[in-house]
Amino acid sequence: MTDLARYAADHGLRHFLFSFSDLFGVQRAKLVPASAVNQVARDGAGFAGFAAWLAMTPADPDVLGLPDPASLAVLPWQRNVAWVATDLQVEGRPLEQSPRWVLRRQLERVDRLGYSFRTGVEAEFFLLEPGGKTIADGHDTQSKPCYDQLALMRQFELIGGLLEAMEELGWGPYQADHEDANGQFEINWTFADALVTADRHALFRVMAQAMAEPLGARVSFGPKPFPQLTGSGAHLHHSLWDSSGRNLFHDPRGELGLSQLAYHFLGGLLEHAPALCAITNPTAESYARLGGITTNSGATWAPGWISYGGNNRSHMVRIPDDQRLELRLADSAANPYLLPAAVLAAGLDGLERELDPGPRNDANLYTDPPPPGTAAALPTSLEEALSAFATDTVLRQALGEPFCQAYESLRRQRG
Numbered sequence: 001m002t003d004l005a006r007y008a009a010d011h012g013l014r015h016f017l018f019s020f021s022d023l024f025g026v027q028r029a030k031l032v033p034a035s036a037v038n039q040v041a042r043d044g045a046g047f048a049g050f051a052a053w054l055a056m057t058p059a060d061p062d063v064l065g066l067p068d069p070a071s072l073a074v075l076p077w078q079r080n081v082a083w084v085a086t087d088l089q090v091e092g093r094p095l096e097q098s099p100r101w102v103l104r105r106q107l108e109r110v111d112r113l114g115y116s117f118r119t120g121v122e123a124e125f126f127l128l129e130p131g132g133k134t135i136a137d138g139h140d141t142q143s144k145p146c147y148d149q150l151a152l153m154r155q156f157e158l159i160g161g162l163l164e165a166m167e168e169l170g171w172g173p174y175q176a177d178h179e180d181a182n183g184q185f186e187i188n189w190t191f192a193d194a195l196v197t198a199d200r201h202a203l204f205r206v207m208a209q210a211m212a213e214p215l216g217a218r219v220s221f222g223p224k225p226f227p228q229l230t231g232s233g234a235h236l237h238h239s240l241w242d243s244s245g246r247n248l249f250h251d252p253r254g255e256l257g258l259s260q261l262a263y264h265f266l267g268g269l270l271e272h273a274p275a276l277c278a279i280t281n282p283t284a285e286s287y288a289r290l291g292g293i294t295t296n297s298g299a300t301w302a303p304g305w306i307s308y309g310g311n312n313r314s315h316m317v318r319i320p321d322d323q324r325l326e327l328r329l330a331d332s333a334a335n336p337y338l339l340p341a342a343v344l345a346a347g348l349d350g351l352e353r354e355l356d357p358g359p360r361n362d363a364n365l366y367t368d369p370p371p372p373g374t375a376a377a378l379p380t381s382l383e384e385a386l387s388a389f390a391t392d393t394v395l396r397q398a399l400g401e402p403f404c405q406a407y408e409s410l411r412r413q414r415g
Contacts, residue, residue: 002069004041007082008034014080018045018065019202020088021099022053023407024282024414025335027206030065031081041067044089053414055097055406064089071199076165077211085199097406099337102399103198106344109398113348115240115248119340120191121201124232124332125208126183126220127155135183136217144297146180155185158212162187165207171200180297181229191237194340201234201336223281223331224288228296231289232332234280236343239324240265250323256310256360257322266308266325267357268350269317269343273306273329274388275395277379279342280330282411284382289331291378299366303328307361307375314365316378329378338407345398386411 004016016037019029030045044064049056054063065086074082088098095101110117127136140151152159159176166173172190179186187204191197209219224231239249240261251259269276281290291304301313308317318326330339349355361370379385386408389395396404 004037005034008037011074012080013074013082017081017083018067018086019083020065020086021202021335021337023097023099023335023410024053025333026053027202028052045086053410055409061091063095073169073203076168083203085202096400096402099335102403103195103337103341105400106341106398107195109348110344114242117194117344118191118239118241119194119197120237121197122186122188122233122235123201123204124179124184124186124234126222126225126232127185127212128183128218128220130216130218132218132220137183140182145178145182146297148178152178158215158217159185159187161211162208180301181226184230184232194344198337198340221332223283223286223333224292227288230295230297230301233302233328234330234332234334234339236327236330236339237324238327238343247323249325256319258319261351262325263357264350264354265347266317266350267355268346268348269327270306270308270357271350271355272346272392272395273316274379274385275392276329276342276346277385278389278411279338280334281385282335283333286331286333287379287381291380303378305365305370305375305377307365307370308357309360309362312362315361341399345395349394349398382411
């Protein structure tokens with residue numbers, strides 16, 4: 001265990017946020033003073049699970065959050081406070097429904113195979129006025145606002161500030177842009193091991209909102225807050241690597257430069273796509289984005305079919321280059337930990353069964369949908385996705401039945 005009190009003294013910290021993500025991706029935390037941090041780190045920060053989105057009751061014992069020092073991050077906007085992700089336990093045993101444990105379980109599986117799973121996420125969001133009903137920038141009105149330079153620079157204080165914060169944290173940010181909807185933005189940072197990316201994704205959701213509020217704005221990670229505008233995605237770029245640091249998805253002899261391993265992984269994504277939607281697209285609003293009506297800009301930029309293509313953004317899975325796959329299915333409401341966990345579980349089934357994804361489709365599916373019988377449509381509602389999730393025994397076994405029952409129960413309860 002890292003001596004967090006010593007770390008606090010060396011870095012001028014007064015407090016620590018012991019954080020966890022609940023099943024709906026809400027970031028929960030306790031603020032721990034540096035004077036008590038070693039004791040709380042040893043014993044765990046106590047939470048009542050029922051008070052968060054966890055499938056527990058008021059009669060259940062305390063949930064204890066034990067910090068993972070590897071995730072420690074000093075908040076760039078409040079430098080006397082550090083954030084740390086915690087792993088949840090109940091009575092000395094892992095809380096199997098907790099999202100970070102679900103991801104850890106999949107990473108243990110892939111580690112036993114001699115691989116590591118690396119991911120990068122495109123975390124899109126809307127910048128709204130404080131009430132959350134309208135876009136913050138009244139001048140952001142173009143019908144095709146993507147990459148709008150002036151609209152981007154009008155939000156420079158926030159977007160530039162987020163880039164600088166990521167640089168300070170060592171995330172390796174490399175670009176930010178105005179996205180396809182009015183008031184919509186995206187910031188990209190360098191890919192990393194999946195748990196590192198998930199922790200950063202979780203912290204980013206807090207950081208973006210915390211830095212926007214003093215500027216009189218509100219960040220929304222809603223998938224489709226405005227029917228006429230493009231929804232927000234959380235596209236997941238991913239690949240498998242070996243212990244020597246070699247990308248196992250790359251093979252210059254393979255189709256589009258990808259290995260047979262990559263295509264088997266892709267086969268798993270396609271096989272489990274209906275059930276995956278319950279996690280990658282977790283709200284009723286999510287299904288207004290998937291296969292939705294054409295937006296003001298002329299395209300939804302979201303998939304409607306279980307399909308893959310080359311460097312083609314109209315498909316569920318894109319092959320952008322010879323290094324990785326991009327799952328374009330997920331939206332911004334997806335849990336930062338459950339998203340990579342479910343993708344990895346589906347992909348590993350593809351490896352184990354050597355699933356064939358079939359031939360790719362290079363058509364623009366927004367104008368030329370697949371011929372009948374060649375590709376299935378994605379679920380059109382959360383209920384349809386949850387029904388698929390309920391019957392996908394392979395995915396449920398991989399993710400763990402305690403998690404699956406908890407998640408499904410709460411999602412059906414909330415909708």
